[in-house]
């Protein structure tokens with residue numbers, strides 16, 4: 706798939722078929738996402754693929770009180786990805802001090818680069834995704850036993866699309882770009 710077709714064609718999908726996500730394809734997606742740039746090449750992002758039906762159901766039912774709509778979407782997805790990142794690396798010097806005034810927020814920047822690369826790669830391999838930012842962080846962290854040295858960044862629903870929504874309208878380039 707051409708890069709621009711992939712960028713323009715990827716959509717957030719919230720309805721999935723029952724077809725599972727095969728491990729070989731997910732491996733390829735994660736490998737592609739590993740080519741995302743990262744702070745000093747620290748490569749801090751780690752993925753937890755949740756395919757166990759009972760565990761997915763607990764996440765959807767018990768960990769979405771802040772936005773129940775996301776729980777409804779999660780119930781339709783054959784796999785949930787918990788995106789986590791190693792703490793204390795991105796944005797830091799070796800002596801533990803911050804490199805820039807943005808302090809440790811570079812962790813989120815790295816995760817964003819990796820997650821978009823993940824979603825584009827998924828699209829290129831025929832799978833669909835939706836990124837989720839609203840869920841009960843502490844509950845999912847506990848349920849998935851995410852280690853202390855990692856932080857849960859976001860969730861991704863992944864599977865085969867059962868809908869083909871039009872792209873939400875974008876702002877005009879003139880609103881987005883300024884030359885000086």
Ligand SMILES: Cc1cc2nc3c(=O)[nH]c(=O)nc-3n(C[C@H](O)[C@H](O)[C@H](O)COP(=O)(O)O)c2cc1C
Nearest residue numbers: 715716717718719775778835836837838839872873
């Ligand atoms: C950081 C972030 C958080 C998001 N959180 C959610 C979410 O909690 N639930 C949801 O349904 N979509 C979520 N989205 C998806 C956006 O709503 C979606 O990307 C946007 O509407 C544009 O649609 P498109 O991805 O199809 O181009 C999130 C996207 C991003 C980048």
